[in-house]
Amino acid sequence: xxxAHRVPELGALELLIAVARHGSMGGAARELGISQPxxxxxxxxxxxxxxxxxxxxxxxxxxxxxxxxLVTDWARRIMEAAEAFDAGAQxxxxxxxxxxxxxxxxxxxxxxxxxxxIALRTARPDTAVSLLAGNSGAVAARLLGGEADLGFVEGLxxxxxxxxxxxxxxxxxxxxxxAHEWSARRTALTxxxxxxxxxxxxxxxxxxxxxxxxxxxxxxxxAEPLLELSSTTAVKAAVVSGAGPSVLSELAVREELxxxxxxxxxxxxxxLRRDLRAVWPTGHRxxxxxxxxxxxxxxxx
Amino acid sequence: xxxAHRVPELGALELLIAVARHGSMGGAARELGISQPxxxxxxxxxxxxxxxxxxxxxxxxxxxxxxxxLVTDWARRIMEAAEAFDAGAQxxxxxxxxxxxxxxxxxxxxxxxxxxxIALRTARPDTAVSLLAGNSGAVAARLLGGEADLGFVEGLxxxxxxxxxxxxxxxxxxxxxxAHEWSARRTALTxxxxxxxxxxxxxxxxxxxxxxxxxxxxxxxxAEPLLELSSTTAVKAAVVSGAGPSVLSELAVREELxxxxxxxxxxxxxxLRRDLRAVWPTGHRxxxxxxxxxxxxxxxx
DNA sequence: TGAGGCCATAACCTGAATGTATGACCGATG
DNA sequence: CATCGGTCATACATTCAGGTTATGGCCTCA
Numbered sequence: 001x002x003x004a005h006r007v008p009e010l011g012a013l014e015l016l017i018a019v020a021r022h023g024s025m026g027g028a029a030r031e032l033g034i035s036q037p038x039x040x041x042x043x044x045x046x047x048x049x050x051x052x053x054x055x056x057x058x059x060x061x062x063x064x065x066x067x068x069x070l071v072t073d074w075a076r077r078i079m080e081a082a083e084a085f086d087a088g089a090q091x092x093x094x095x096x097x098x099x100x101x102x103x104x105x106x107x108x109x110x111x112x113x114x115x116x117x118i119a120l121r122t123a124r125p126d127t128a129v130s131l132l133a134g135n136s137g138a139v140a141a142r143l144l145g146g147e148a149d150l151g152f153v154e155g156l157x158x159x160x161x162x163x164x165x166x167x168x169x170x171x172x173x174x175x176x177x178x179a180h181e182w183s184a185r186r187t188a189l190t191x192x193x194x195x196x197x198x199x200x201x202x203x204x205x206x207x208x209x210x211x212x213x214x215x216x217x218x219x220x221x222x223a224e225p226l227l228e229l230s231s232t233t234a235v236k237a238a239v240v241s242g243a244g245p246s247v248l249s250e251l252a253v254r255e256e257l258x259x260x261x262x263x264x265x266x267x268x269x270x271x272l273r274r275d276l277r278a279v280w281p282t283g284h285r286x287x288x289x290x291x292x293x294x295x296x297x298x299x300x301x
Numbered sequence: 302x303x304x305a306h307r308v309p310e311l312g313a314l315e316l317l318i319a320v321a322r323h324g325s326m327g328g329a330a331r332e333l334g335i336s337q338p339x340x341x342x343x344x345x346x347x348x349x350x351x352x353x354x355x356x357x358x359x360x361x362x363x364x365x366x367x368x369x370x371l372v373t374d375w376a377r378r379i380m381e382a383a384e385a386f387d388a389g390a391q392x393x394x395x396x397x398x399x400x401x402x403x404x405x406x407x408x409x410x411x412x413x414x415x416x417x418x419i420a421l422r423t424a425r426p427d428t429a430v431s432l433l434a435g436n437s438g439a440v441a442a443r444l445l446g447g448e449a450d451l452g453f454v455e456g457l458x459x460x461x462x463x464x465x466x467x468x469x470x471x472x473x474x475x476x477x478x479x480a481h482e483w484s485a486r487r488t489a490l491t492x493x494x495x496x497x498x499x500x501x502x503x504x505x506x507x508x509x510x511x512x513x514x515x516x517x518x519x520x521x522x523x524a525e526p527l528l529e530l531s532s533t534t535a536v537k538a539a540v541v542s543g544a545g546p547s548v549l550s551e552l553a554v555r556e557e558l559x560x561x562x563x564x565x566x567x568x569x570x571x572x573l574r575r576d577l578r579a580v581w582p583t584g585h586r587x588x589x590x591x592x593x594x595x596x597x598x599x600x601x602x
Numbered sequence: 603t604g605a606g607g608c609c610a611t612a613a614c615c616t617g618a619a620t621g622t623a624t625g626a627c628c629g630a631t632g
Numbered sequence: 633c634a635t636c637g638g639t640c641a642t643a644c645a646t647t648c649a650g651g652t653t654a655t656g657g658c659c660t661c662a
Contacts, residue, residue, distance in 0.1 A: 002333055004312040006390070007383045011305040011619090021535065026639065032303055038620050040640060045618085051394040059628035059639045067393050069532065070434050073411045074386040076534040080556070081379040082308045088375050089307070092368050093352040110374045115560020119479065122542070133371050178420070178597060231370065233377040234322065241423070254555065255381070259416020260597050296479060296561050312650090327608065339651055341609065346649080360608045360659035 008046045010082055013075040015042055016054070020072040024061045084114035091117055091131035100129045100289040103148035105155075105207060107170070108276060109133040110232065111251040112297075113152070119296045120289075127289045135207065143281050150290040151279040152297075154207050154249075156214070164279035167297045171250040172212060172272035174265040175257070177242045188268035191219040198226035200238050200246040211274050212247050219270075236262070247272070309347045311383055314376040316343055317355070321373040325362045385415035392418055392432035401590040402431045404449035406456075406508060408471070409577060410434040411533065412552040413598075414453070420597045421590075428590045436508065444582050451591040452580040453598075455508050455550075457515070465580035468598045472551040473513060473573035475566040476558070478543045489569035496520040499527035501539050501547040512575050513548050520571075537563070548573070 008016070018028035019039070029039035047053050054068035064072060088109075091102070104113055109131060117129055132142055140159035142148040151162070158164045174189060176182045182189065195216040201209055213222045226244045229235050232252050239246045240261050256262035278294050280286050286294050309317070319329035320340070330340035348354050355369035365373060389410075392403070405414055410432060418430055433443055441460035443449040452463070459465045475490060477483045483490065496517040502510055514523045527545045530536050533553050540547045541562050557563035579595050581587050587595050 002312075002315060003380065003383060003387055004310070004315045006387050007311055009305070009310050010308055011303075014303060014305045020532070024639070034619090035621055036640075037622085037642080041642095042619070044641090050390050052390070052396075057640060059626090061639065066434060070393070070407075070410055070432075071386075071390060073532060073534060074382075074389050074415065076532075078379060078382040078386055079304065081375075081382045082304060085372075085375040085379055086304060086307050089351050089353070089372060092371070095353075106371075109371055112560065114375065115556070115562055119541075119560065119562045123480075131371075133367060179424075231321070231374060231377075233374060240420075251559065254559070255416070258552065258555070259413065259420065260599070261416055261420045298561070310649095325608070335650090336652060337609075338611080338653085342611095343650070345610095358609060360657090362608065 006049075007078075008049060008075075010079070012042055012046050013078055015039055016046060016072050016075050017079060019043060019055065019062060020064050020068070023063065025055075025057075083118055087117035087121060088114045088131065091129045094128040094130045095132075100127055100150070100293065101132070101142075101148045102129060102150050102152070102293070103132045103134065103139040103142040104152040105136055105139060106133055107154055107207060107232075107249050107251065108152040111249070112168075112276075116293060116296050120293050123296070124289060124292060127292075129289075129293075139279070143279065149280070150286055150293060152276065153279055154274050154276050156211070156274060158277060158279060161282055162279040163282045163285075164277040165294075166275045167278050167294075168276040170274050170276050172208060172247050172274070173250050173253060173257075174245060174247050174267055175239055175253050175262040176245045176265055177240055178260065178263055179242055180245065180263075182245060182265045183263045185265065188266040190268055191216060191270045194247075194267055194270075195219040195221060196223055197245060198223050200227045200229065200235050200244050201225045202232065202235060203228050203230060207274075208247065208249060211272070215270055215272055307350075308379075309350060309376075311380070313343055313347050314379055316340055317347060317373050317376050318380060320344060320356065320363060321365050321369070324364065326356075326358075384419055388418035388422060389415040389432065392430045395429040395431045396433075400429055401451070401594065402433070402443075402449045403451050403453070403594070404433045404435065404440040404443040405453040406437060406440060407434055408455055408508065408533070408550050408552060409453040412550070413469075413577075417594060417597050421594050424597070425590060425593060428593075430590075430594075440580070444580065450581070451587055451594060453577065454580055455575050455577050457512070457575060459578060459580060462583060463580040464583045464586075465578040466595075467576045468579050468595075469577040471575050471577050473509060473548050473575070474551050474554060474558075475546060475548050475568055476540055476554050476563040477546045477566055478541055479561065479564055480543055481546060481564075483546060483566045484564045486566065489567035491569055492517060492520040492571045495548075495568055495571075496522060497524055498546060499524050501528045501530065501536050501545050502526045503533060503536060504529050504531060508575075509548065509550060512573070516571055516573055 015028060015032060018031050019025055022028045025039045026036040029036045052067045053065055054071055055062040055064055132148060136153045136155050136159055139151040139153050140162055143151045144161055154170055216222055227238055229238060235246050253262055257264060316329060316333060319332050320326050323329045326340045327337040330337045353368045354366055355372055356363040356365055433449060437454045437456050437460055440452040440454050441463055444452045445462050455471055517523055528539055530539060536547050554563055558565060
């Protein structure tokens, strides 16, 4: 039985949340534009599926049970991810007729941009954003070719012909599964040890890999990878399953570190930071929606 | 049109990810136990829905387009949340016939436990876990009554009759929407200012609210709340929409802070930390699965 | 040149989700 | 005390997305 069969559909989760917020099934049904019996039946089917009763029904409304409150909170997390998906997808869809065209490197497009787009949507609901993802070179090319209004890159320097501003920092962290021997170390890893260790990495050309290679260049350079995988999440999955250590963006492993599914291993005497920058063609200071988006990405005071 | 209509169903996302991982639709179909045409048609319908083509088909397989790679990464985030949902739901379902019974406070049950359960499931796939959520008092009662084997509480002290160990720390942070005046402050907030400001909070009795009240007791105590909402996510939504400031667990707002949908406001001279503890009845040191789960929650070296 | 991958199309089937219609319950209100 | 307005549950017909099997075209590789 696959995961999708054990978790209710997104529509059901949305309904669940609406019922919890509304305190009534009929109210939630009206909000979502479906009939009351449809809502009632769908909630019931969720309860059947989960084997837990989620709401105490009464003629005066429906209140979440203890389990129901918990389940709706977990459901909200799924819907938040869905919201990010939607924001990103909408930007991809609007490739043609858009007013704000953003070009971003993969890590930023993957982990940060969807959140910014959600924020932008609440601030400027009518701004259509389009998104192009690629490496730093591609971002620069899009900007210089007039195909994008604002770019985001992670890297050591601003590409030629562009101006930019640092909007944040990304730290690369060495991560292992809890069962890995490194998790029991009481001393920090040395750069030499790290350089000599086969790692699970993304394919050649990924920004992470370049930064890592540069940082370890004077310690013997990067060892031959243990595994080369095509997406960050595939790398994470491999690490979690115990295949070996990896070095990944802190952005990418935040959740896993909190949940302790991955553990960070300290490295001594080496800087694995890189700046995240917003960039634009020299002279073309961002204005309008681009300026708005830029301001959303700035760090808090 | 609601969000659920713009985002593909979980089954479709799962398929999407499987195709990307497999490099072939037929292969993904076999993995998920459906027929190849079904997979093909479902992917096509996702592409129609999003208005973006996701895979380059060829007689030698299907490779993600640039947009496809991005979309599958976003999809993976949704599926991760779904996995956490599933882990939690399974624990709720197994209330009766379970071997490891966990009692946890709301914040931990909501934000941390699902991740631990995922990790536990990979380490001990056959351990059925049940979950009871409640406040610290309820957790203590369950443990002392023999209805739970291991507890997790956030709070200032270990409840009487229990032993425990600190497994982490939770910091309470003052958060506002980017448009809020506090986000432009160049100086830290004073505790007196914070105490005098009406906040958006969860209902009376929440652990967060107690800790906050205690920390501000000597500064005039907590002002009357601006809004009282029933779930952390409802509070977050209200803050994001600009209703006012709130004080929330760092765990709860991590994502929003990264995405800059919420901004943290520094507070001077006040400790808004609380320990997260695993607890058990005095004398009953955790053993077996409880010990395993406990070890998963311990901090990295 | 044949075998074995791959994907697409066609025709059909099933089941989940929805809508309409209806009834039972509770609480506030006159 | 009867009524009205809100709640949720049940019954039944309908629709449609997603599933199946069967088949064909295309490419690669031995």
